[in-house]
Amino acid sequence: MKSLLAFIKKETMEQLRSGRLIILGILFILLGIMNPAVAKLTPWLLEVLADSLAESGMIVTSVTVTAMDSWMQFFKNIPMGLIAFILLQSSIFTKEYQSGTLVLALTKGIQRYKVVISKTVVLAVLWTFGYWVCFGITYGYNAYFWDNSVVQNLLFSVVCWWLFGVWVIALLILFSTIAKSNTDVLVGTGSVVLVSYLLGLLPKLREYLPTLLTDGNFLIYGVEEAAIYVVSLIIALATSLICFVMSIPIFNKKQL
Amino acid sequence: MDMLYITGLHKRFGDKEVLNGLNLTVPEHSIFGFIGKNGAGKTTTMKAVLGLLKTDAGEIVVNGEKVVYGQTSTNRYIGYLPDVPEFYSFMTAPEYLRFCGEVTGMKKSENENRCRELLELVGLGDETHRIKGFSRGMKQRLGIAQALLNHPKLLILDEPTSALDPVGRKEILDILMAVREQTTVLFSTHILSDIERICTDVAFLNNGVVGVQGKLSEIKTKYRSKEYLVETEREADLLILQKTFPNMQQTGRNQLIFHESHYTIFDMLCFVTEKHISIVKIERTEPTLESLFMEVARK
Ligand SMILES: Nc1ncnc2c1ncn2[C@@H]1O[C@H](COP(=O)(O)OP(=O)(O)O)[C@@H](O)[C@H]1O
Ligand SMILES: [Mg+2]
Numbered sequence: 001m002k003s004l005l006a007f008i009k010k011e012t013m014e015q016l017r018s019g020r021l022i023i024l025g026i027l028f029i030l031l032g033i034m035n036p037a038v039a040k041l042t043p044w045l046l047e048v049l050a051d052s053l054a055e056s057g058m059i060v061t062s063v064t065v066t067a068m069d070s071w072m073q074f075f076k077n078i079p080m081g082l083i084a085f086i087l088l089q090s091s092i093f094t095k096e097y098q099s100g101t102l103v104l105a106l107t108k109g110i111q112r113y114k115v116v117i118s119k120t121v122v123l124a125v126l127w128t129f130g131y132w133v134c135f136g137i138t139y140g141y142n143a144y145f146w147d148n149s150v151v152q153n154l155l156f157s158v159v160c161w162w163l164f165g166v167w168v169i170a171l172l173i174l175f176s177t178i179a180k181s182n183t184d185v186l187v188g189t190g191s192v193v194l195v196s197y198l199l200g201l202l203p204k205l206r207e208y209l210p211t212l213l214t215d216g217n218f219l220i221y222g223v224e225e226a227a228i229y230v231v232s233l234i235i236a237l238a239t240s241l242i243c244f245v246m247s248i249p250i251f252n253k254k255q256l
Numbered sequence: 257m258d259m260l261y262i263t264g265l266h267k268r269f270g271d272k273e274v275l276n277g278l279n280l281t282v283p284e285h286s287i288f289g290f291i292g293k294n295g296a297g298k299t300t301t302m303k304a305v306l307g308l309l310k311t312d313a314g315e316i317v318v319n320g321e322k323v324v325y326g327q328t329s330t331n332r333y334i335g336y337l338p339d340v341p342e343f344y345s346f347m348t349a350p351e352y353l354r355f356c357g358e359v360t361g362m363k364k365s366e367n368e369n370r371c372r373e374l375l376e377l378v379g380l381g382d383e384t385h386r387i388k389g390f391s392r393g394m395k396q397r398l399g400i401a402q403a404l405l406n407h408p409k410l411l412i413l414d415e416p417t418s419a420l421d422p423v424g425r426k427e428i429l430d431i432l433m434a435v436r437e438q439t440t441v442l443f444s445t446h447i448l449s450d451i452e453r454i455c456t457d458v459a460f461l462n463n464g465v466v467g468v469q470g471k472l473s474e475i476k477t478k479y480r481s482k483e484y485l486v487e488t489e490r491e492a493d494l495l496i497l498q499k500t501f502p503n504m505q506q507t508g509r510n511q512l513i514f515h516e517s518h519y520t521i522f523d524m525l526c527f528v529t530e531k532h533i534s535i536v537k538i539e540r541t542e543p544t545l546e547s548l549f550m551e552v553a554r555k
Contacts, residue, residue, distance in 0.1 A: 002358060003359045006358030006359045009358075013351075014346055099342045100340070103308065103342070104338070104341065104402060105356075107308070107328070108331070108359045109328050109329075109360055110328070112326070112328075255310070
């Protein structure tokens with residue numbers, strides 16, 4: 001337990017001193033502010049552009065913005081947060097393989113699975129924290145400017161998206177224990193997400209794939225029932241767990 | 257008791273047989289020099305001992321416990337310094353040592369004391385910078401400190417002096433001398449003068465097997481040179497000697513060397529007495545590790 005905590009502490013210190021923590025912190029805060037800001041500025045932007053639009057024959061009627069528009073922005077922008085997160089963390093294992101820093105820690109007697117757990121915990125906490133900070137900021141502004149109660153399935157839809165992030169991180173961990181370089185990690189993780197996305201275009205498969213969880217917009221407008229999402233939610237949860245469990249024996253046998 | 261015991265170790269990389277049935281025994285409280293050319297397989301052997309490398313055959317026993325690849329339980333007896341030690345460069349030296357102590361599960365107060373003591377021993381007591389800016393020698397010294405952290409029974413160092421200047425080398429060798437009471441030291445090198453300076457035991461690794469191993473003094477006796485050097489006072493006497501002993505070779509001014517396989521020392525001495533040749537000195541030439549190494553390597 002002590003060695004696990006020591007390793008988690010080391011990971012946290014690394015996130016902090018390498019600047020990754022700060023970059024991600026700023027990014028998620030900015031994203032959180034951007035969602036309501038863009039929604040708020042849309043009518044004003046249209047007004048500014050009204051004259052030129054009128055010249056080209058378009059009539060701009062006054063638009064009313066609601067919290068809905070801000071939440072739409074949320075689901076449009078949060079992928080940027082996840083992509084930045086994955087890019088920044090893709091070398092969390094491979095950097096240690098390449099520099100050889102794990103060798104000493106392992107010869108000090110820390111069990112290999114604790115290395116996997118530490119890194120997973122730090123990534124999961126970081127993602128969770130960043131994601132909910134972003135959500136919290138958007139929620140706060142929305143409540144201040146408009147009214148969040150017009151939104152349907154709000155909590156469920158954002159939990160779905162959060163879990164999608166967890167699923168991608170689980171893939172990142174798995175590929176990190178298999179691959180040697182962070183390019184391979186990114187290619188592996190990206191491919192699985194892409195395949196899930198492409199298969200999701202087939203109506204028959206859509207409901208069974210984790211990428212469905214990113215379609216939060218259908219939920220908040222009430223276009224789709226929350227119940228449709230439950231299957232892919234369970235599948236994402238299960239595959240995340242499988243990825244994590246598989247990564248331990250793979251890492252145990254890895255030549256360092 | 258033997259601290260480390262290796263029998264029949266085999267390891268191949270692709271079709272390259274690096275270790276070919278290596279046997280090695282490291283007695284307790286020795287300073288054991290593991291000698292071999294570059295690429296002989298020293299690092300490979302050490303990694304196998306630490307369970308970091310999968311071997312093809314053979315058995316490794318550390319302090320009576322068998323080493324299993326991928327498992328780290330025997331590593332609790334071992335302190336290890338790899339050939340190129342890599343630390344978390346975002347930490348300072350004390351932070352790194354403390355981290356190592358926590359990883360091994362040391363008590364907090366004990367950890368603090370041990371870290372301070374070791375940093376003092378390796379001369380990094382006042383160092384407050386991050387490891388990122390450390391020189392090769394500083395890293396090597398920090399490496400020894402982390403290896404010694406949990407009072408290992410066996411200290412394994414992979415070429416600890418190879419990349420250092422003479423001052424840095426001396427510092428490392430002095431540290432090793434200082435810890436020999438507490439532990440058994442196994443270190444690899446291709447620098448023979450380091451071995452002569454501190455080792456009690458040596459093993460020569462060549463072609464994937466240990467050619468010769470044992471106490472340094474015994475090996476030196478066993479391989480004691482059978483060559484003699486004679487120096488005469490007058491130059492003319494050289495010719496007289498060479499006429500009777502044609503296989504003597506001149507090596508310097510008034511100096512001849514000869515090998516025991518050609519003439520015995522007693523014949524030579526009789527002759528010298530008979531002819532009243534004035535001698536400046538007669539000596540049996542000391543075997544250097546160099547010549548020993550060459551001899552082992554030739555086999
Ligand atoms: N991971 C590896 N893959 C292929 N060959 C290797 C690997 N590691 C070492 N070797 C080869 O094994 C031989 C022994 O290497 P090593 O044990 O590092 O030698 P030493 O430490 O004595 O200089 C070398 O010829 C090296 O090229
Ligand atoms: Mg080596």
